Amino acid sequence: xxxxxxxxxxxxxxxxxxxxxxxxxxxxxxxxxxxxxxxxxxxxxxxxxxxxxxxxxxxxxxxxxxxxxxxxxxxxxxxxxxxxxxxxxxxxxxxxxxxxxxxxxxxxxxxxxxxxxxxxxxxxxxxxxxxxxxxxxxxxxxxxxxxxxxxxxxxxxxxxxxxxxxxxxxxxxxxxxxxxxxxxxxxxxxxxxxxxxxxxxxxxxxxxxxxxxxxxxxxxxxxxxxxxxxxxxxxxxxxxxxxxxxxxxxxxxxxxxxxxxxxxxxxxxxxxxxxxxxxxxxxxxxxxxxxxxxxxxxxxxxxxxxxxxxxxxxxxxxxxxxxxxxxxxxxxxxxxxxxxxxxxxxxxxxxxxxxxxxxxxxxxxxxxxxxxxxxxxxxxxxxxxxxxxxxxxxxxxxxxxxxxxxxxxxxxxxxxxxxxxxxxxxxxxxxxxxxxxxxxxxxx
Amino acid sequence: xxxxxxxxxxxxxxxxxxxxxxxxxxxxxxxxxxxxxxxxxxxxxxxxxxxxxxxxxxxxxxxxxxxxxxxxxxxxxxxxxxxxxxxxxxxxxxxxxxxxxxxxxxxxxxxxxxxxxxxxxxxxxxxxxxxxxxxxxxxxxxxxxxxxxxxxxxxxxxxxxxxxxxxxxxxxxxxxxxxxxxxxxxxxxxxxxxxxxxxxxxxxxxxxxxxxxxxxxxxxxxxxxxxxxxxxxxxxxxxxxxxxxxxxxxxxxxxxxxxxxxxxxxxxxxxxxxxxxxxxxxxxxxxxxxx
Numbered sequence: 001x002x003x004x005x006x007x008x009x010x011x012x013x014x015x016x017x018x019x020x021x022x023x024x025x026x027x028x029x030x031x032x033x034x035x036x037x038x039x040x041x042x043x044x045x046x047x048x049x050x051x052x053x054x055x056x057x058x059x060x061x062x063x064x065x066x067x068x069x070x071x072x073x074x075x076x077x078x079x080x081x082x083x084x085x086x087x088x089x090x091x092x093x094x095x096x097x098x099x100x101x102x103x104x105x106x107x108x109x110x111x112x113x114x115x116x117x118x119x120x121x122x123x124x125x126x127x128x129x130x131x132x133x134x135x136x137x138x139x140x141x142x143x144x145x146x147x148x149x150x151x152x153x154x155x156x157x158x159x160x161x162x163x164x165x166x167x168x169x170x171x172x173x174x175x176x177x178x179x180x181x182x183x184x185x186x187x188x189x190x191x192x193x194x195x196x197x198x199x200x201x202x203x204x205x206x207x208x209x210x211x212x213x214x215x216x217x218x219x220x221x222x223x224x225x226x227x228x229x230x231x232x233x234x235x236x237x238x239x240x241x242x243x244x245x246x247x248x249x250x251x252x253x254x255x256x257x258x259x260x261x262x263x264x265x266x267x268x269x270x271x272x273x274x275x276x277x278x279x280x281x282x283x284x285x286x287x288x289x290x291x292x293x294x295x296x297x298x299x300x301x302x303x304x305x306x307x308x309x310x311x312x313x314x315x316x317x318x319x320x321x322x323x324x325x326x327x328x329x330x331x332x333x334x335x336x337x338x339x340x341x342x343x344x345x346x347x348x349x350x351x352x353x354x355x356x357x358x359x360x361x362x363x364x365x366x367x368x369x370x371x372x373x374x375x376x377x378x379x380x381x382x383x384x385x386x387x388x389x390x391x392x393x394x395x396x397x398x399x400x401x402x403x404x405x406x407x408x409x410x411x412x413x414x415x416x417x418x419x420x421x422x423x424x425x426x427x428x429x430x431x432x433x434x435x436x437x438x439x440x441x442x443x444x
Numbered sequence: 445x446x447x448x449x450x451x452x453x454x455x456x457x458x459x460x461x462x463x464x465x466x467x468x469x470x471x472x473x474x475x476x477x478x479x480x481x482x483x484x485x486x487x488x489x490x491x492x493x494x495x496x497x498x499x500x501x502x503x504x505x506x507x508x509x510x511x512x513x514x515x516x517x518x519x520x521x522x523x524x525x526x527x528x529x530x531x532x533x534x535x536x537x538x539x540x541x542x543x544x545x546x547x548x549x550x551x552x553x554x555x556x557x558x559x560x561x562x563x564x565x566x567x568x569x570x571x572x573x574x575x576x577x578x579x580x581x582x583x584x585x586x587x588x589x590x591x592x593x594x595x596x597x598x599x600x601x602x603x604x605x606x607x608x609x610x611x612x613x614x615x616x617x618x619x620x621x622x623x624x625x626x627x628x629x630x631x632x633x634x635x636x637x638x639x640x641x642x643x644x645x646x647x648x649x650x651x652x653x654x655x656x657x658x659x660x661x662x663x664x665x666x667x668x669x670x671x672x673x674x675x676x677x678x679x680x681x682x683x684x685x686x687x688x689x690x691x692x693x694x695x696x697x698x699x700x701x702x703x704x705x706x707x708x709x710x711x712x713x714x715x716x717x718x719x720x721x722x723x724x725x726x727x728x729x730x731x732x733x734x735x
Contacts, residue, residue, distance in 0.1 A: 068565075068679065072701035079491040097704075100492050215684025265577050267596030269685035275576065284578050404492075404704075411702045419686020422598045 024058030024343040030074065030085035032330055033064035036296045036364025037137055043363045044356045052350045058343045060087075071407065074098075078335060086338035087347060090133030092124040092328035092397065093221070096404040103334040103341060104130035105348060113352045114370060120391065121368030124329045127402060133331030134352045136360065137293075138368040140327035140391055141225060142383075143188075144280060144294065145180045145287035147312040149195065149204065153177045162202070163194045170199070170261060180287070183317040185226060185254050192263040195286040199261065203286075208263040210279045210288045211255055214272045215418045217410035221326045222289055223417070224398065226251035228326070229319030234398040234409070234438070241438045244431050250319070252430070255421050269422050281307055289316060295383040296364045313383060315394055327395040329368055405441035412437040485711040490704050503711035513712060515687055516695035523606065523691065524671035530610045531666050532659070535617035539625050540647065546622065553622070560615045568679030571608055572596075598685060605677050605689055609670060617662045624658030625651065657731055664727040668720060692716060 031041055041062065049059050063085060065073045074088060078101035090098065109122060109131050117135060125133040153159050154177050167175040167190040175190045183191070192208030193199050212219045227233075232247025258264050265271070265279060273291060280288050281298065283306035301308035315323040332351065334344050350356065357367045361377045361384060368391070369377070369384070378385050400406065416430040425433075485503055489496030507513055538556075546553055562570070574580045575595040586593050595604045628651060636646040652659075674693040677683065683690035683698070690698075692712070699709035 069701075072697075075491055075701065079494060097491075213685065215682035215686070266594035266598075267575075267577050269598055270572070270596045270601070270681050275572075278576070278579050282578050408703045411698065414682075415684065415687060415690075418684045419688070422685035422688075424686035424688055 024056045024346065025340050026059045026061065027086040027338075027340050027343045027347055028084065029060055029062045029087040029332065029347075030089060030335075031062050031064060031332065032070070032089050032137075033067055034293075037293070037366070038064070040360050040363035040365035041136075044351070044360050044365075047356060047359055048347065048350060052346075056343070056346055058346065060347055078102075078337065081337045083335070083337050083339055086335055086340045086344040087332050088335045090125055090331040090333040093401055093406045093410065094404075095125060095127045095132050096402055097407060099127045099130070099132055099404075101336050102132045103336050104132060105134070105334055105345065106131045108134070108345065108349050108352065116352060116354050116357055116370055116373055118368045118370050118388065118391075120395075121329045124327075124397065124402075125331045125333070133329075133333035134348050135329035135331040135368050136351070137330040137366045138327065138387055138391060139330065139366070140292055140325045140387060140395060141222060141289055141316055142292055142295070142325075142386075142390070143180055143183070143287060143314045143316055144290050144298070145312045145314065146205075146283075146307065146310050148310045149286045150180050150191075150312065153191070153194070154179060159194075162200060163190065166190065166193050166199060171257075180312060181314040183314075185229070185250075185317045185319060188317040189254060189257055189263075191287065192258050193261055196261070196263040199263070205286050206284045207265055207279075208286055209258065210271065210276045210285045211258060211264040211268050211421075212271045212273065212276050213255070213259070213264075213269045213418050213421050215269075215414050216272055217407065217414050219272060220410050220413045220417065221328070222291070223251065223255060224326055225289070225316040225324050226254045226319070228324035228396045228398070229316065229321055231319070231321045234400045235442070236399070239400075239442065241435055241442070243435050243438065247319070248431060249427065252417060252420055252427055255417075256427075259421050269418060283307065292366060292383065292387055296381075313386060315390055323394050324396050325390055325394045327391050327397070400438075400442065403442075409434075409438055409441055481710050481714065484707055485714050487707055489706045491706070492704075496707065499707065503707040504715070506705075506708050507711045507715065510708075512687060512690075513692075513695060516690045516692045519687075519690060520671050520673070520692040523609070523673060524667050526606055527609045527613070527670040527673075528663055528666045530606070531614045531617045531670075532621075532663055534610065534614045535621050535662070538614070538618050539621045540651075543622065543625055547626070553619070556618060557615050559612045562612070564612065564675035565679050567608060567612055568676035571604070571676070572680055575604065596680070598688070601681060601685075601689060605673075605680065608676050608680075609673060612676075613666060613669065617666055620658055620662045620665075621655060624655045628654050660727060660731050664723070668723070672716075 029045075031038070045060050045062055053059050070089075071091075071094060075097070077084065078088070078098065088098075088102070090102070113122070113134075118138075121135040121138055122131060125131055125135050153163060160177055163177050164174050167173060167186075170193055171186065171190060173186070175186060177191070178187055188209075195203045195205050195208035197203045197206050212222055224232075227247050227250075230247035230250050232245050232251065233242055236242050259268070265284075271279075273294070276288055276290060277294050277297060279285055280290070281304035295311075295313065298304050298307055298311050316325055317323065332348060334341060334348070338344055354373050357369060358373050358377055360367050361369060361373075362380050366384065366387065369388070371388075374385060374388055400409070413434050416425065416433045419425045420427050420430040484496070486498055486500065487496030488499050488502075542552075542556075559567075574582055577583050577594055577596070580595075583593060583595060594600060632650060633646055636650055641649070672693045673691050674697065677689050677691055678694055678697070681689045683694040696709050696712050696716075699705050699712065703709075
């Protein structure tokens, strides 16, 4: 009797083991941390685990590194052949660097995917003709401004007169105020000077703008709209380096004039995304250039009561080529070392469908949706429509900025250009250093 | 006599056998990484090609001819000298002031040790918030009192990173020096006082000389530690603006992880290791001679 019970139990155990080995295994995803996308992505995973994941018998969990040094840690892990995560982060600006450690996923990119995700965004996840990621977040820049202040500047005769006086005195030309969506870079500088208390004691805010000038590559991405809007690029179509151009010099000067006139906080050389948000949100500056991710944050009246209801959004100021914005996408792709390629692919295939992408958008993520799903979520996330428009109209990707050396070039630019803005080195020296580094990087 | 010699030989053989596990342990933990790093420093290894091919002394030549390396080295040396001096002086002053109090209430030592227990990276994040011009309590209160100071601005950033290092690690120097101070017999001081020595003279001629071995150790440890500073500076400034606060450790980190020039990064590390070894030998000789 006992023996027969034991046999039945053993058979049941064996059957369970066999059935589970035939089924999918659980997967781990290494994703980009930080709100609001982190919470939104957790909701997407909950949906997967309760629907498709249950069907596949494959649960997905997420792990995060800290933002600081994220890419370095991921690079060290994949180079060491880590299998700790099956799905990993991809970004337009370093897809070339990580491509050797990833499995291309072109077989997942069907026509149905293009109905959900913008084709342009999928292009930004390609390297040497192969697709490495499903884009989950579009990143570009807006000019964030206080509507109440800019409106008053355009209507109050006393403010107008002061604006003209300041622009003439400091910039050497008499400029008149304009609505933010008609600004060029001179208007940007003049407005920054006008709203700076040390220049205009009647300014209701302490500084005109807040520049992010920490020695950090992302800050160069934020700045380089000044260059692209004046026709600048990393390289021309023949591959010649074109950083030593009037467009780059003009871009560098825009930040330099603002810094030298103290129209940005004195500790801006240690500022990045978070600091700039806290300064703008505390009502200490009138406008700033910032990543789109800040829009949902400023919509939170509890967190930022001073700017709630007063936030205006526009494209970056125009240069000789009109307004431009750097844009890139973050995405998720397959770790080549993963032993769960099928499970990870099943997850990515599901992720590229309408339901998870719309949920992600509703919860605060910024997926680059195609027109159909975008129209469905426009009511919840109006700025996403603007993002789509801006990416299409003003978006640029610098020539060479998806190569394996892009991160290193951005970092070198950050080192040299922040050095110039804070008076450590001269402009010519900064540009020459960057050009020398780029020549080395692009030499086969 | 022959019995004694045989016993000594057996003892020596036993000692050698007993040393084997330690040698194996050292070979595994230090020998292998050192050898592999030596290979890396002579090769063009990268994340995409972890084996690399032999390039001779190219990495060392590139490292030594790079002005950024010398700039970073200069920063680290200056930073280490300033921080070590400030930490040791502050710790000494604290030891002489607080020694009587801590002798009665030893639990207070634990409170003084608190800054040392915070991770340096967290310290960087903390000061990034505390010293922010708008949201940081210190600048805000100073502003209210009419002393507007921009701690993280270009003019002050160097002083700020030094101050953070000193605030965090002075307790370490204090702990070592306090222990050394506590080992000095009270009778010695009493005898000096009976002979008419003032407090200052007995500190100068009795206490400080007796604390010298501990002082050498503290100076040595704090110098090495401050020299390889990384965490709080990287979090606070990223090594900038420009290269203003790029320490040699940040420089190596960027060469390795950002520039993907692993060979050159390791070559710089090996050059620094050789420098550190020279320092260790010098410091140990000083301590041994003193003892």
